[in-house]
Amino acid sequence: MKYLVMIQGTQADYEAQGGKGSADAPAWSEQDIQAMYAHMSAINDDLAETGEIVDGNGLAEPAKARHVELGADGKPVITDGPYGETKEVLAGYWVLDCANVERVTEIAERILQCPGPEGTKQFPVVIRPILDGGGDV
Template identity: 70%
Template sequence: MKYLVMVQCSQADYEAMQGKGNEHSPAWAQEDVQAMYAFMGALNDDLAESGELVDARGLTEPSRTRTVGLGDDGRSVITDGPYGETKELLAGYWVLDCASLDRVTEIAERVLQCPQPAGAPSYPVVIRPVDDGSADV
């Protein structure tokens, strides 16, 4: 079965990873960023080798987001950047083809082991099965 595995982040976290600490997260040193990328690269390599990796991507910072919605008049409303009340947004994802929910949960637990500086916020890893259209409605 295919699963979407998602990690979250905030604009403040992206800024911290660029060395600009804030009340939300301490500044990351270049070594911290390199350790994170090395960890994620090794994880992706292992998943590719096992045949479970379908796709994986990191996303750009939330400030580069564009949201398209409908206004009260039914016309499009386009907003650049995340809404002010939005705290966490999708930071990256994997599409995995795993034998079971238990297996994809093991992978999510591994994602949680990604190195980061002390005091950086920790977010849960979200797992959602991909609907293959075969479910009864």
């Protein structure tokens, strides 16, 4: 069964990882960044070894996002980010092919153990089954 595993963040989190902390997100040091990368790389390596990883990536900061929606007149309205009304955004994801939801939950628990500076907000890891071609999970 395939699952989408998502991690969330905010624009402030991206800025903090760049060294610009705020009340909502403490600044990350180079050691903090390297520890995070080492943690995530170890997870990715293990998933590659077990054959469970299909795809996975971190995403660019919300400030580099583009929002496309239909306006009242039915024409597209395009807005470049960040968006003041948006709190959390998708920061990264994995597409995993795991035997069951218990296994993917174990992986999500490991993702939550990612190191970071004290005071960093911990967002939940979201797991969503990917529908097969027939709409069944």
